Amino acid sequence: MVEKDIEEIIDRKLSIRKDEERIKDKDLFEVVEEVFDRRTVLAVIELCRRKCLKRLKGVVSAGKEARVYWAKGPNNEDLAVKIYLTVTAEFRKSIWKYIKGDPRYEWIGKLPRHKLMVVWCRKEFSNLKRLYKAGVKVPKPVCWYQNILVMEFVGREGVRAPLLKELYEAGSLTEDFAEKLFWKIVDQIKRMYWRAGLVHADLSEYNIMVWNDEPYIIDVSQAVRLDHPNAQGFLYRDIYNIVRFFREDVGLDIPSPDEIYKDVVEGEEGREYE
Ligand SMILES: Nc1ncnc2c1ncn2[C@@H]1O[C@H](COP(=O)(O)OP(=O)(O)O)[C@@H](O)[C@H]1O
Ligand SMILES: [Mg+2]
Incomplete structure:
Protein backbone atom coordinates (compact mmCIF):
# COMPACT_ATOMS: atom_id res chain seq x y z
CA MET A 1 0.00 0.00 0.00
CA VAL A 2 1.34 3.35 -0.97
CA GLU A 3 1.02 5.81 1.87
CA LYS A 4 -1.40 8.65 1.55
CA ASP A 5 1.05 11.51 1.47
CA ILE A 6 3.15 9.86 -1.21
CA GLU A 7 -0.02 9.43 -3.25
CA GLU A 8 -0.86 13.02 -2.64
CA ILE A 9 2.56 14.11 -3.81
CA ILE A 10 2.16 12.05 -6.95
CA ASP A 11 -1.33 13.42 -7.60
CA ARG A 12 -0.16 16.95 -7.11
CA LYS A 13 2.86 16.26 -9.22
CA LEU A 14 0.78 14.90 -12.07
CA SER A 15 -1.60 17.82 -11.93
CA ILE A 16 1.35 20.20 -11.94
CA ARG A 17 2.62 18.45 -15.03
CA LYS A 18 -0.72 18.87 -16.76
CA ASP A 19 -1.01 22.54 -16.07
CA GLU A 20 2.13 24.27 -14.91
CA GLU A 21 0.27 27.57 -14.52
CA ARG A 22 -1.79 26.21 -11.67
CA ILE A 23 1.06 25.71 -9.29
CA LYS A 24 0.14 27.45 -6.08
CA ASP A 25 1.91 25.55 -3.36
CA LYS A 26 5.44 26.92 -3.23
CA ASP A 27 6.74 24.24 -0.90
CA LEU A 28 5.39 21.49 -3.03
CA PHE A 29 6.83 23.12 -6.07
CA GLU A 30 10.23 23.07 -4.46
CA VAL A 31 10.05 19.52 -3.24
CA VAL A 32 8.23 17.95 -6.12
CA GLU A 33 8.27 19.86 -9.34
CA GLU A 34 11.71 21.35 -9.39
CA VAL A 35 13.33 18.21 -8.16
CA PHE A 36 11.45 15.08 -9.17
CA ASP A 37 11.10 14.09 -12.75
CA ARG A 38 8.58 11.45 -13.72
CA ARG A 39 11.15 8.67 -13.46
CA THR A 40 12.02 9.67 -9.92
CA VAL A 41 8.38 9.82 -8.87
CA LEU A 42 7.86 6.33 -10.27
CA ALA A 43 11.01 5.10 -8.53
CA VAL A 44 9.69 6.42 -5.19
CA ILE A 45 6.43 4.56 -5.80
CA GLU A 46 8.36 1.38 -6.58
CA LEU A 47 10.34 1.66 -3.35
CA CYS A 48 7.06 2.03 -1.47
CA ARG A 49 5.69 -1.01 -3.23
CA ARG A 50 8.78 -2.96 -2.18
CA LYS A 51 8.11 -1.93 1.41
CA CYS A 52 11.41 -0.19 1.66
CA LEU A 53 9.95 3.26 2.10
CA LYS A 54 6.70 4.45 3.58
CA ARG A 55 6.70 8.18 3.69
CA LEU A 56 8.95 10.87 2.31
CA LYS A 57 9.32 13.74 4.76
CA GLY A 58 11.37 16.91 4.50
CA VAL A 59 14.54 17.80 2.66
CA VAL A 60 17.66 17.39 4.77
CA SER A 61 20.18 18.64 2.25
CA ALA A 62 19.93 20.06 -1.24
CA GLY A 63 23.17 19.55 -3.13
CA LYS A 64 23.87 20.24 -6.76
CA GLU A 65 23.64 16.65 -7.94
CA ALA A 66 21.78 14.93 -5.14
CA ARG A 67 19.26 15.71 -2.44
CA VAL A 68 18.92 13.94 0.87
CA TYR A 69 15.49 13.51 2.44
CA TRP A 70 14.28 12.44 5.82
CA ALA A 71 11.84 9.56 5.36
CA LYS A 72 9.92 6.93 7.29
CA GLY A 73 10.22 3.20 6.73
CA PRO A 74 7.46 0.58 7.02
CA ASN A 75 8.01 0.29 10.78
CA ASN A 76 8.01 4.02 11.19
CA GLU A 77 11.79 4.07 11.53
CA ASP A 78 13.69 7.14 10.39
CA LEU A 79 15.48 6.77 7.08
CA ALA A 80 17.68 8.95 4.92
CA VAL A 81 16.93 8.90 1.20
CA LYS A 82 19.55 10.19 -1.18
CA ILE A 83 18.13 10.98 -4.59
CA TYR A 84 20.50 11.62 -7.46
CA LEU A 85 18.80 14.23 -9.56
CA THR A 86 21.04 15.37 -12.29
CA VAL A 87 24.42 14.91 -13.86
CA THR A 88 26.10 18.23 -14.54
CA ALA A 89 29.05 18.58 -16.89
CA GLU A 90 31.13 19.38 -13.82
CA PHE A 91 30.05 16.14 -12.16
CA ARG A 92 30.94 14.13 -15.22
CA LYS A 93 34.36 15.75 -15.24
CA SER A 94 34.91 15.32 -11.52
CA ILE A 95 34.15 11.60 -11.46
CA TRP A 96 36.54 10.81 -14.28
CA LYS A 97 39.53 10.67 -11.95
CA TYR A 98 37.79 8.02 -9.84
CA ILE A 99 36.68 5.77 -12.66
CA LYS A 100 39.67 6.12 -14.96
CA GLY A 101 41.82 3.06 -14.58
CA ASP A 102 39.15 1.16 -12.67
CA PRO A 103 38.11 -1.67 -14.98
CA ARG A 104 34.85 -2.04 -13.09
CA TYR A 105 33.69 1.45 -13.87
CA GLU A 106 35.68 3.07 -16.66
CA TRP A 107 32.93 2.35 -19.20
CA ILE A 108 30.40 4.50 -17.37
CA GLY A 109 32.08 7.73 -18.43
CA LYS A 110 30.26 7.58 -21.73
CA LEU A 111 26.82 6.77 -20.41
CA PRO A 112 23.93 9.15 -20.95
CA ARG A 113 22.94 11.26 -17.98
CA HIS A 114 20.19 9.16 -16.49
CA LYS A 115 22.09 5.90 -16.76
CA LEU A 116 25.19 7.42 -15.23
CA MET A 117 23.14 8.58 -12.26
CA VAL A 118 21.77 5.08 -11.74
CA VAL A 119 25.22 3.47 -11.90
CA TRP A 120 26.62 6.08 -9.53
CA CYS A 121 23.80 5.44 -7.08
CA ARG A 122 24.38 1.69 -7.29
CA LYS A 123 28.09 2.27 -6.76
CA GLU A 124 27.40 4.28 -3.61
CA PHE A 125 25.10 1.55 -2.32
CA SER A 126 27.63 -1.20 -2.96
CA ASN A 127 30.44 0.79 -1.33
CA LEU A 128 28.20 1.50 1.63
CA LYS A 129 27.39 -2.20 1.98
CA ARG A 130 31.01 -3.19 1.78
CA LEU A 131 31.99 -0.61 4.40
CA TYR A 132 29.11 -1.49 6.70
CA LYS A 133 29.97 -5.19 6.55
CA ALA A 134 33.58 -4.36 7.36
CA GLY A 135 32.44 -2.61 10.54
CA VAL A 136 33.12 0.92 9.35
CA LYS A 137 30.80 3.51 10.90
CA VAL A 138 28.65 4.44 7.93
CA PRO A 139 24.86 4.79 7.72
CA LYS A 140 23.44 1.27 7.37
CA PRO A 141 22.42 0.70 3.76
CA VAL A 142 18.78 -0.36 3.36
CA CYS A 143 17.96 -0.59 -0.35
CA TRP A 144 18.33 1.20 -3.65
CA TYR A 145 16.43 1.53 -6.88
CA GLN A 146 17.35 3.51 -9.96
CA ASN A 147 18.63 6.90 -8.76
CA ILE A 148 17.46 6.49 -5.14
CA LEU A 149 19.48 5.18 -2.20
CA VAL A 150 17.85 4.45 1.15
CA MET A 151 19.92 4.25 4.32
CA GLU A 152 19.85 4.70 8.07
CA PHE A 153 19.12 8.24 9.20
CA VAL A 154 22.00 9.69 11.20
CA GLY A 155 20.25 11.94 13.68
CA ARG A 156 16.88 11.92 15.38
CA GLU A 157 13.31 12.84 14.42
CA GLY A 158 14.26 14.43 11.17
CA VAL A 159 17.06 16.48 12.65
CA ARG A 160 20.27 15.22 11.15
CA ALA A 161 23.49 14.99 13.12
CA PRO A 162 25.97 17.83 12.55
CA LEU A 163 28.84 17.56 10.13
CA LEU A 164 32.30 17.68 11.67
CA LYS A 165 32.70 21.09 10.06
CA GLU A 166 29.47 22.37 11.66
CA LEU A 167 30.43 21.03 15.07
CA TYR A 168 33.64 23.00 14.84
CA GLU A 169 31.86 26.17 13.71
CA GLY A 197 39.76 -2.65 0.88
CA LEU A 198 38.49 0.83 0.01
CA VAL A 199 39.78 4.38 0.05
CA HIS A 200 37.08 7.02 0.54
CA ALA A 201 38.75 9.49 -1.83
CA ASP A 202 36.66 12.53 -0.83
CA LEU A 203 37.15 12.55 2.91
CA SER A 204 37.00 15.86 4.72
CA GLU A 205 35.17 17.63 7.56
CA TYR A 206 32.22 17.94 5.14
CA ASN A 207 31.73 14.19 4.70
CA ILE A 208 31.86 13.16 8.34
CA MET A 209 28.83 13.44 10.60
CA VAL A 210 29.17 13.24 14.36
CA TRP A 211 26.49 11.34 16.25
CA ASN A 212 26.63 9.95 19.80
CA ASP A 213 30.23 11.13 19.91
CA GLU A 214 31.13 8.87 16.99
CA PRO A 215 32.26 9.92 13.52
CA TYR A 216 30.03 8.61 10.71
CA ILE A 217 31.61 8.46 7.28
CA ILE A 218 29.20 9.49 4.50
CA ASP A 219 29.14 10.23 0.77
CA VAL A 220 30.98 7.12 -0.41
CA SER A 221 29.99 6.94 -4.08
CA GLN A 222 33.47 7.80 -5.33
CA ALA A 223 35.35 5.42 -2.99
CA VAL A 224 37.91 3.29 -4.85
CA ARG A 225 39.31 -0.18 -4.34
CA LEU A 226 42.94 -0.58 -3.34
CA ASP A 227 43.79 -1.79 -6.83
CA HIS A 228 42.77 1.55 -8.34
CA PRO A 229 45.90 3.08 -9.89
CA ASN A 230 45.61 6.15 -7.68
CA ALA A 231 44.32 4.54 -4.48
CA GLN A 232 47.43 5.55 -2.52
CA GLY A 233 47.25 9.11 -3.80
CA PHE A 234 43.59 9.38 -2.74
CA LEU A 235 44.41 7.87 0.64
CA TYR A 236 47.15 10.40 1.21
CA ARG A 237 44.87 13.25 0.22
CA ASP A 238 42.10 12.02 2.56
CA ILE A 239 44.58 11.89 5.42
CA TYR A 240 46.01 15.26 4.49
CA ASN A 241 42.53 16.86 4.54
CA ILE A 242 41.70 15.45 7.95
CA VAL A 243 45.06 16.30 9.51
CA ARG A 244 44.91 19.82 8.04
CA PHE A 245 41.45 20.39 9.52
CA PHE A 246 42.39 19.20 13.00
CA ARG A 247 45.75 20.94 12.98
CA GLU A 248 45.01 24.27 11.34
CA ASP A 249 41.33 24.88 12.04
CA VAL A 250 40.89 23.10 15.35
CA GLY A 251 44.48 23.72 16.48
CA LEU A 252 45.36 20.25 17.71
CA ASP A 253 48.93 19.11 18.13
CA ILE A 254 48.80 15.89 16.12
CA PRO A 255 51.22 13.99 13.87
CA SER A 256 51.83 15.08 10.29
CA PRO A 257 49.96 13.63 7.30
CA ASP A 258 53.08 11.63 6.39
CA GLU A 259 53.21 10.05 9.83
CA ILE A 260 49.51 9.20 9.82
CA TYR A 261 49.76 7.83 6.28
CA LYS A 262 52.61 5.59 7.36
CA ASP A 263 50.65 4.54 10.42
CA VAL A 264 47.65 3.62 8.25
CA VAL A 265 49.46 1.64 5.56
CA GLU A 266 52.15 -0.06 7.59
CA GLY A 267 51.73 0.79 11.24
CA GLU A 268 51.34 -1.98 13.77
CA GLU A 269 47.81 -0.94 14.56
CA GLY A 270 47.02 -1.22 10.86
CA ARG A 271 48.00 -4.86 10.83
CA GLU A 272 45.32 -5.86 13.22
CA TYR A 273 42.76 -5.12 10.47
CA GLU A 274 44.34 -7.45 7.94
N1 LIG B 1 22.40 8.99 6.43
C1 LIG B 1 22.19 10.29 6.62
N2 LIG B 1 21.46 10.74 7.65
C2 LIG B 1 21.23 12.06 7.84
N3 LIG B 1 21.72 13.02 7.04
C3 LIG B 1 22.46 12.65 5.99
C4 LIG B 1 22.75 11.28 5.71
N4 LIG B 1 23.53 11.22 4.60
C5 LIG B 1 23.72 12.49 4.20
N5 LIG B 1 23.09 13.37 5.03
C6 LIG B 1 23.08 14.83 4.92
O1 LIG B 1 23.02 15.16 3.54
C7 LIG B 1 24.16 15.89 3.15
C8 LIG B 1 24.58 15.51 1.74
O2 LIG B 1 24.91 14.15 1.69
P1 LIG B 1 26.18 13.63 0.90
O3 LIG B 1 26.08 12.14 0.86
O4 LIG B 1 27.42 14.24 1.47
O5 LIG B 1 25.88 14.16 -0.57
P2 LIG B 1 26.57 15.27 -1.48
O6 LIG B 1 27.05 14.47 -2.65
O7 LIG B 1 25.46 16.20 -1.81
O8 LIG B 1 27.70 15.91 -0.71
C9 LIG B 1 25.21 15.61 4.20
O9 LIG B 1 26.11 16.69 4.34
C10 LIG B 1 24.36 15.44 5.45
O10 LIG B 1 24.04 16.71 5.99
MG1 LIG C 1 29.01 15.35 0.75
Whole structure:
Protein backbone atom coordinates (compact mmCIF):
# COMPACT_ATOMS: atom_id res chain seq x y z
CA MET A 1 0.00 0.00 0.00
CA VAL A 2 1.34 3.35 -0.97
CA GLU A 3 1.02 5.81 1.87
CA LYS A 4 -1.40 8.65 1.55
CA ASP A 5 1.05 11.51 1.47
CA ILE A 6 3.15 9.86 -1.21
CA GLU A 7 -0.02 9.43 -3.25
CA GLU A 8 -0.86 13.02 -2.64
CA ILE A 9 2.56 14.11 -3.81
CA ILE A 10 2.16 12.05 -6.95
CA ASP A 11 -1.33 13.42 -7.60
CA ARG A 12 -0.16 16.95 -7.11
CA LYS A 13 2.86 16.26 -9.22
CA LEU A 14 0.78 14.90 -12.07
CA SER A 15 -1.60 17.82 -11.93
CA ILE A 16 1.35 20.20 -11.94
CA ARG A 17 2.62 18.45 -15.03
CA LYS A 18 -0.72 18.87 -16.76
CA ASP A 19 -1.01 22.54 -16.07
CA GLU A 20 2.13 24.27 -14.91
CA GLU A 21 0.27 27.57 -14.52
CA ARG A 22 -1.79 26.21 -11.67
CA ILE A 23 1.06 25.71 -9.29
CA LYS A 24 0.14 27.45 -6.08
CA ASP A 25 1.91 25.55 -3.36
CA LYS A 26 5.44 26.92 -3.23
CA ASP A 27 6.74 24.24 -0.90
CA LEU A 28 5.39 21.49 -3.03
CA PHE A 29 6.83 23.12 -6.07
CA GLU A 30 10.23 23.07 -4.46
CA VAL A 31 10.05 19.52 -3.24
CA VAL A 32 8.23 17.95 -6.12
CA GLU A 33 8.27 19.86 -9.34
CA GLU A 34 11.71 21.35 -9.39
CA VAL A 35 13.33 18.21 -8.16
CA PHE A 36 11.45 15.08 -9.17
CA ASP A 37 11.10 14.09 -12.75
CA ARG A 38 8.58 11.45 -13.72
CA ARG A 39 11.15 8.67 -13.46
CA THR A 40 12.02 9.67 -9.92
CA VAL A 41 8.38 9.82 -8.87
CA LEU A 42 7.86 6.33 -10.27
CA ALA A 43 11.01 5.10 -8.53
CA VAL A 44 9.69 6.42 -5.19
CA ILE A 45 6.43 4.56 -5.80
CA GLU A 46 8.36 1.38 -6.58
CA LEU A 47 10.34 1.66 -3.35
CA CYS A 48 7.06 2.03 -1.47
CA ARG A 49 5.69 -1.01 -3.23
CA ARG A 50 8.78 -2.96 -2.18
CA LYS A 51 8.11 -1.93 1.41
CA CYS A 52 11.41 -0.19 1.66
CA LEU A 53 9.95 3.26 2.10
CA LYS A 54 6.70 4.45 3.58
CA ARG A 55 6.70 8.18 3.69
CA LEU A 56 8.95 10.87 2.31
CA LYS A 57 9.32 13.74 4.76
CA GLY A 58 11.37 16.91 4.50
CA VAL A 59 14.54 17.80 2.66
CA VAL A 60 17.66 17.39 4.77
CA SER A 61 20.18 18.64 2.25
CA ALA A 62 19.93 20.06 -1.24
CA GLY A 63 23.17 19.55 -3.13
CA LYS A 64 23.87 20.24 -6.76
CA GLU A 65 23.64 16.65 -7.94
CA ALA A 66 21.78 14.93 -5.14
CA ARG A 67 19.26 15.71 -2.44
CA VAL A 68 18.92 13.94 0.87
CA TYR A 69 15.49 13.51 2.44
CA TRP A 70 14.28 12.44 5.82
CA ALA A 71 11.84 9.56 5.36
CA LYS A 72 9.92 6.93 7.29
CA GLY A 73 10.22 3.20 6.73
CA PRO A 74 7.46 0.58 7.02
CA ASN A 75 8.01 0.29 10.78
CA ASN A 76 8.01 4.02 11.19
CA GLU A 77 11.79 4.07 11.53
CA ASP A 78 13.69 7.14 10.39
CA LEU A 79 15.48 6.77 7.08
CA ALA A 80 17.68 8.95 4.92
CA VAL A 81 16.93 8.90 1.20
CA LYS A 82 19.55 10.19 -1.18
CA ILE A 83 18.13 10.98 -4.59
CA TYR A 84 20.50 11.62 -7.46
CA LEU A 85 18.80 14.23 -9.56
CA THR A 86 21.04 15.37 -12.29
CA VAL A 87 24.42 14.91 -13.86
CA THR A 88 26.10 18.23 -14.54
CA ALA A 89 29.05 18.58 -16.89
CA GLU A 90 31.13 19.38 -13.82
CA PHE A 91 30.05 16.14 -12.16
CA ARG A 92 30.94 14.13 -15.22
CA LYS A 93 34.36 15.75 -15.24
CA SER A 94 34.91 15.32 -11.52
CA ILE A 95 34.15 11.60 -11.46
CA TRP A 96 36.54 10.81 -14.28
CA LYS A 97 39.53 10.67 -11.95
CA TYR A 98 37.79 8.02 -9.84
CA ILE A 99 36.68 5.77 -12.66
CA LYS A 100 39.67 6.12 -14.96
CA GLY A 101 41.82 3.06 -14.58
CA ASP A 102 39.15 1.16 -12.67
CA PRO A 103 38.11 -1.67 -14.98
CA ARG A 104 34.85 -2.04 -13.09
CA TYR A 105 33.69 1.45 -13.87
CA GLU A 106 35.68 3.07 -16.66
CA TRP A 107 32.93 2.35 -19.20
CA ILE A 108 30.40 4.50 -17.37
CA GLY A 109 32.08 7.73 -18.43
CA LYS A 110 30.26 7.58 -21.73
CA LEU A 111 26.82 6.77 -20.41
CA PRO A 112 23.93 9.15 -20.95
CA ARG A 113 22.94 11.26 -17.98
CA HIS A 114 20.19 9.16 -16.49
CA LYS A 115 22.09 5.90 -16.76
CA LEU A 116 25.19 7.42 -15.23
CA MET A 117 23.14 8.58 -12.26
CA VAL A 118 21.77 5.08 -11.74
CA VAL A 119 25.22 3.47 -11.90
CA TRP A 120 26.62 6.08 -9.53
CA CYS A 121 23.80 5.44 -7.08
CA ARG A 122 24.38 1.69 -7.29
CA LYS A 123 28.09 2.27 -6.76
CA GLU A 124 27.40 4.28 -3.61
CA PHE A 125 25.10 1.55 -2.32
CA SER A 126 27.63 -1.20 -2.96
CA ASN A 127 30.44 0.79 -1.33
CA LEU A 128 28.20 1.50 1.63
CA LYS A 129 27.39 -2.20 1.98
CA ARG A 130 31.01 -3.19 1.78
CA LEU A 131 31.99 -0.61 4.40
CA TYR A 132 29.11 -1.49 6.70
CA LYS A 133 29.97 -5.19 6.55
CA ALA A 134 33.58 -4.36 7.36
CA GLY A 135 32.44 -2.61 10.54
CA VAL A 136 33.12 0.92 9.35
CA LYS A 137 30.80 3.51 10.90
CA VAL A 138 28.65 4.44 7.93
CA PRO A 139 24.86 4.79 7.72
CA LYS A 140 23.44 1.27 7.37
CA PRO A 141 22.42 0.70 3.76
CA VAL A 142 18.78 -0.36 3.36
CA CYS A 143 17.96 -0.59 -0.35
CA TRP A 144 18.33 1.20 -3.65
CA TYR A 145 16.43 1.53 -6.88
CA GLN A 146 17.35 3.51 -9.96
CA ASN A 147 18.63 6.90 -8.76
CA ILE A 148 17.46 6.49 -5.14
CA LEU A 149 19.48 5.18 -2.20
CA VAL A 150 17.85 4.45 1.15
CA MET A 151 19.92 4.25 4.32
CA GLU A 152 19.85 4.70 8.07
CA PHE A 153 19.12 8.24 9.20
CA VAL A 154 22.00 9.69 11.20
CA GLY A 155 20.25 11.94 13.68
CA ARG A 156 16.88 11.92 15.38
CA GLU A 157 13.31 12.84 14.42
CA GLY A 158 14.26 14.43 11.17
CA VAL A 159 17.06 16.48 12.65
CA ARG A 160 20.27 15.22 11.15
CA ALA A 161 23.49 14.99 13.12
CA PRO A 162 25.97 17.83 12.55
CA LEU A 163 28.84 17.56 10.13
CA LEU A 164 32.30 17.68 11.67
CA LYS A 165 32.70 21.09 10.06
CA GLU A 166 29.47 22.37 11.66
CA LEU A 167 30.43 21.03 15.07
CA TYR A 168 33.64 23.00 14.84
CA GLU A 169 31.86 26.17 13.71
CA ALA A 170 29.35 25.88 16.54
CA GLY A 171 32.26 25.88 18.99
CA SER A 172 31.36 22.40 20.23
CA LEU A 173 34.74 20.82 19.67
CA THR A 174 36.67 20.92 22.91
CA GLU A 175 40.31 19.96 22.60
CA ASP A 176 39.77 16.70 24.38
CA PHE A 177 36.74 15.71 22.30
CA ALA A 178 38.44 16.80 19.08
CA GLU A 179 41.45 14.67 19.79
CA LYS A 180 39.28 11.63 20.51
CA LEU A 181 37.37 12.22 17.28
CA PHE A 182 40.57 12.59 15.30
CA TRP A 183 41.90 9.22 16.42
CA LYS A 184 38.51 7.60 15.85
CA ILE A 185 38.57 8.92 12.29
CA VAL A 186 42.08 7.53 11.76
CA ASP A 187 40.74 4.22 13.04
CA GLN A 188 37.86 4.37 10.51
CA ILE A 189 40.33 5.11 7.70
CA LYS A 190 42.29 2.02 8.72
CA ARG A 191 39.16 -0.11 8.80
CA MET A 192 38.17 1.12 5.35
CA TYR A 193 41.62 0.31 4.07
CA TRP A 194 42.32 -3.01 5.77
CA ARG A 195 38.90 -4.54 6.19
CA ALA A 196 36.89 -3.15 3.29
CA GLY A 197 39.76 -2.65 0.88
CA LEU A 198 38.49 0.83 0.01
CA VAL A 199 39.78 4.38 0.05
CA HIS A 200 37.08 7.02 0.54
CA ALA A 201 38.75 9.49 -1.83
CA ASP A 202 36.66 12.53 -0.83
CA LEU A 203 37.15 12.55 2.91
CA SER A 204 37.00 15.86 4.72
CA GLU A 205 35.17 17.63 7.56
CA TYR A 206 32.22 17.94 5.14
CA ASN A 207 31.73 14.19 4.70
CA ILE A 208 31.86 13.16 8.34
CA MET A 209 28.83 13.44 10.60
CA VAL A 210 29.17 13.24 14.36
CA TRP A 211 26.49 11.34 16.25
CA ASN A 212 26.63 9.95 19.80
CA ASP A 213 30.23 11.13 19.91
CA GLU A 214 31.13 8.87 16.99
CA PRO A 215 32.26 9.92 13.52
CA TYR A 216 30.03 8.61 10.71
CA ILE A 217 31.61 8.46 7.28
CA ILE A 218 29.20 9.49 4.50
CA ASP A 219 29.14 10.23 0.77
CA VAL A 220 30.98 7.12 -0.41
CA SER A 221 29.99 6.94 -4.08
CA GLN A 222 33.47 7.80 -5.33
CA ALA A 223 35.35 5.42 -2.99
CA VAL A 224 37.91 3.29 -4.85
CA ARG A 225 39.31 -0.18 -4.34
CA LEU A 226 42.94 -0.58 -3.34
CA ASP A 227 43.79 -1.79 -6.83
CA HIS A 228 42.77 1.55 -8.34
CA PRO A 229 45.90 3.08 -9.89
CA ASN A 230 45.61 6.15 -7.68
CA ALA A 231 44.32 4.54 -4.48
CA GLN A 232 47.43 5.55 -2.52
CA GLY A 233 47.25 9.11 -3.80
CA PHE A 234 43.59 9.38 -2.74
CA LEU A 235 44.41 7.87 0.64
CA TYR A 236 47.15 10.40 1.21
CA ARG A 237 44.87 13.25 0.22
CA ASP A 238 42.10 12.02 2.56
CA ILE A 239 44.58 11.89 5.42
CA TYR A 240 46.01 15.26 4.49
CA ASN A 241 42.53 16.86 4.54
CA ILE A 242 41.70 15.45 7.95
CA VAL A 243 45.06 16.30 9.51
CA ARG A 244 44.91 19.82 8.04
CA PHE A 245 41.45 20.39 9.52
CA PHE A 246 42.39 19.20 13.00
CA ARG A 247 45.75 20.94 12.98
CA GLU A 248 45.01 24.27 11.34
CA ASP A 249 41.33 24.88 12.04
CA VAL A 250 40.89 23.10 15.35
CA GLY A 251 44.48 23.72 16.48
CA LEU A 252 45.36 20.25 17.71
CA ASP A 253 48.93 19.11 18.13
CA ILE A 254 48.80 15.89 16.12
CA PRO A 255 51.22 13.99 13.87
CA SER A 256 51.83 15.08 10.29
CA PRO A 257 49.96 13.63 7.30
CA ASP A 258 53.08 11.63 6.39
CA GLU A 259 53.21 10.05 9.83
CA ILE A 260 49.51 9.20 9.82
CA TYR A 261 49.76 7.83 6.28
CA LYS A 262 52.61 5.59 7.36
CA ASP A 263 50.65 4.54 10.42
CA VAL A 264 47.65 3.62 8.25
CA VAL A 265 49.46 1.64 5.56
CA GLU A 266 52.15 -0.06 7.59
CA GLY A 267 51.73 0.79 11.24
CA GLU A 268 51.34 -1.98 13.77
CA GLU A 269 47.81 -0.94 14.56
CA GLY A 270 47.02 -1.22 10.86
CA ARG A 271 48.00 -4.86 10.83
CA GLU A 272 45.32 -5.86 13.22
CA TYR A 273 42.76 -5.12 10.47
CA GLU A 274 44.34 -7.45 7.94
N1 LIG B 1 22.40 8.99 6.43
C1 LIG B 1 22.19 10.29 6.62
N2 LIG B 1 21.46 10.74 7.65
C2 LIG B 1 21.23 12.06 7.84
N3 LIG B 1 21.72 13.02 7.04
C3 LIG B 1 22.46 12.65 5.99
C4 LIG B 1 22.75 11.28 5.71
N4 LIG B 1 23.53 11.22 4.60
C5 LIG B 1 23.72 12.49 4.20
N5 LIG B 1 23.09 13.37 5.03
C6 LIG B 1 23.08 14.83 4.92
O1 LIG B 1 23.02 15.16 3.54
C7 LIG B 1 24.16 15.89 3.15
C8 LIG B 1 24.58 15.51 1.74
O2 LIG B 1 24.91 14.15 1.69
P1 LIG B 1 26.18 13.63 0.90
O3 LIG B 1 26.08 12.14 0.86
O4 LIG B 1 27.42 14.24 1.47
O5 LIG B 1 25.88 14.16 -0.57
P2 LIG B 1 26.57 15.27 -1.48
O6 LIG B 1 27.05 14.47 -2.65
O7 LIG B 1 25.46 16.20 -1.81
O8 LIG B 1 27.70 15.91 -0.71
C9 LIG B 1 25.21 15.61 4.20
O9 LIG B 1 26.11 16.69 4.34
C10 LIG B 1 24.36 15.44 5.45
O10 LIG B 1 24.04 16.71 5.99
MG1 LIG C 1 29.01 15.35 0.75
